[in-house]
Amino acid sequence: MDDIRLDKYLWAVRIFKTRSDAADAVRTNKVTVNGAYAKPSREVKVGDRIEVKRQQVTYSYKVLDLVSSRQPAKNVPDYCLNTTPQEELDKLNVPRETIFVFRDRGTGRPTKKERRDLDELMDGIYYDDEE
Template identity: 35%
Template sequence: MRLDKWLWAARFFKTRSLAQQAVAAGRVQLNGERTKPAHEVKAGDMVVVRVAEWRWEVRVKALSERRGPAEEARKLYDETEASSAERERRRDLRRWGTEPAAALKGRPTKRDRRLLESMRHDDAEPPTREGN
């Protein structure tokens, strides 16, 4: 099965074209190496997926030609303990971190707005696993 199809079926990306773009850009590794979207993936392969600041390290358990519900997609892979712990740590830091606009008083200046806008794009929310 093609890597981009598997990533789409496992709900890491909303569309196959987004999965293809991520693989082509090097944000997805298969068994520790950069690869192409059409590369064949099989059970037992290790896949590393980076989306914004979020990273998943998963071992492929099963293949599926169709994109099913989130519960079904979760059965296609096993996430490593280290990956799960790191994502949880990042989620907590993000949840309990300081609000970027807390130091601002009154209406933001043009420079402040640009800074806020850049932070907003850098710290994108993690994709949800349930309802991609």
Template identity: 40%
Template sequence: MRVDKFLWCVRHFKTRSQATVACKKGHVLVNNDKVKASRDVYPTDTIQVRKNQINHYIEIIDIPKSRVGAKLTNIYIIDKTPKDAFKSQEMLKYSQNYYRKKGLGRPTKKDRREIDEYLEKPKNKEIDD
């Protein structure tokens, strides 16, 4: 089975064309070799897919005849992606949300003044006794 079709069948990509594009960009490696979408895969092959800034490592157990349900993907693949890769993605998400909530866009004039005021160095004030 073609590698793009396999990744689509085991629900790693939503569409087959997305899997094909990932292969063309070099985000898919089979046995540590960059491959075209038309490359055939076999049981015991290992696939590395770069998706959402995470390298997913997949070992093929068996080839499905057609696209399978999400609960049945474990019959055909073993996911060997390290857990810390997902933790780093989670931390990146939290660090982005810390600065500014999603959807608020650019700072307003008021926000800009508050930022400038916060970043401004404190002036030497004379204390009157």
């Protein structure tokens, strides 16, 4: 086995739960291979560096060996080395700001417009460092 599809590799080493999740992440430019954006069908080779952006953290992996079938979690270190810097992992422990939205009692659930406004507010707080 000389090479394998990027989406299949990401699924096989348990970076994504499903292969379609992996393909969607690659298509939306959340995954780079050796510093360049790729298609889900891009061939991965031993030694490639893969970076996966999830929320505010960019995880880095090095391909150690190729595998086409999904592996048990205990076998993943044989195929993939997590090289994520500690400062990226520290972003997971950042204390979350709490927002309390006051609603009058008895007004019911938020309307669709109010929900969108709330989601926009939350995205501005948690994802302000993204494009």
